[in-house]
Amino acid sequence: MEKNVIVLAGMxxxxxxxxxxxxxxxxxxxxxYESIQDNRILELFYKEPKRWAFALQIYFLNTRFRSIKQALLDQNNVLDRSIYEDALFTQINFEEGNISEPEMDTYLDLLDNMMEEIDTLPKKSPDLLIYLRGSLETVLKRIKMRGRPYEQIHLNPGLLDYYTTLHSRYDDWFTSYHHSDTLVINIDEIDIHNEEDARILMLQIRKKLKEVRH
Structure with missing residues (x-):
């Protein structure tokens, strides 16, 4: 069986x-999987972003660093989010005034330190990043469907601006990503709960992995 490290990215x-x-x-x-149930800070962030943004980003950075290290050592994994897109969230929080300049500098220094550590591993990067790209409308619909109260716009109207800003920046982030080969999936057109869509998706992924290996 071929071994691969695959990371997912997206809104x-x-x-x-x-x-x-x-x-x-x-x-x-x-x-x-991204640690949500064990995350005591996430819901607090949605209530008070200026108070909790830095703590949340450090929490995520630490857990994603641990996950990517494990994945690159095991060499046969799929990660639902990775350290590579973490700085995008931190940058937006900085621009919105939720994170101070000294906090941002501390975060970036820590991130650089972690990336240097990753470069010392026998396997230094994923084999493939899969970018789930879709419209803001699709993303908002799915956020509503999964029903986490602290994510809902009708309970916190200010979240729409945050989601809109984050969504508008993802393509630029993806363009700048350089750690591995990539595959873009249009989530407006694919429903993986549909058996045929899931089959087509896996054909695309297997084809891309074959190209990567050769």
């Missing part, structure tokens, strides 16, 4: 966990 609500579950099952690899 809040894009479906990364569902894709991770499907891909890991189909490829017989281990799934790494």
């Amino acid at each position: 809040i609500g894009a479906g990364k966990s569902s894709y991770t579950e499907l891909i890991s099952k189909e490829l017989g690899s281990k799934a790494f």
